[in-house]
Amino acid sequence: MARQAGITLIESLVALLLISVALLGVAGLQLLGLQDARDARWRADAVSLATSVADTMRAYSGPGYPDTASRFEVSGDAATIAACNGSNDEICALMKDWKQEVARLLPNARPEVSVQSGDVEKIRIMLRWRQRPPNDDNPLPTCGVEARSGGCVILETRL
Template structure:
């Protein structure tokens, strides 16, 4: 019967250190002084590698935190847009309940003057004031306008809601419909009665 001359561990140890181990006793090869010095340097490299890994993980976590912040901002903007569309639709529904008095639903100007409140129908005035209060609660720094135009026997209603997170200033007004706003928006609903 043939005896195995070397085991896999023996071959790896011999290749790595250059020292031959005794295959019969199974003793590992001895490490030379030079090998001990390289092991000590290996400890320092491991520490540096750990610090670099920690730095990379920190940068990745900062990226995830930034992405989470953008996600929260987008969710807030989406909620504002959804609220604006819902409020515009509710105004259109209010006008459809009384199409013969559509002109009294007009809301104009920066002070949001309601046509019905200037000597018109008190019920329409009250409904529109409630609608404007709902807009103020749902949308930051908002401005609403409702315009009623009649052409060729058809009444067209345009409901515009504009808002912005920061208060508008003279050099940075509320966004116009159709333009990009950094933190705000505009919803325009046009319908026929």
């Protein structure tokens, strides 16, 4: 009987170690699930923002609104919108509001709205974002290339 002393304590410690490792694994899976849910929300927000600006452009297209697409052009972090002047203050205000919404919903986002191939009726809306602050190890993602640093949504459509 003297040789058996302490065996129960060792068995208990081994069981505690195994339970601790299992709980760490479960916590890791939970964190991955939360990250995936956050990423899905950002992608859904990006799609919603892209379709929103496309619908706004459609609402302001037609005979009474010449050069609609070029008046909506946005490039990245620029404080001003392309072609903002007194004749299209309403469109400029809409685009500035849209850029603010992009900045609010997507981390470190870079929105771009452009006219494709000189065809005023064809537009391209691209939203790229970083999930972490920018640095050399965390570049802005390139659309069409798998990147772990962020996400990208491209919407190409005709007005």
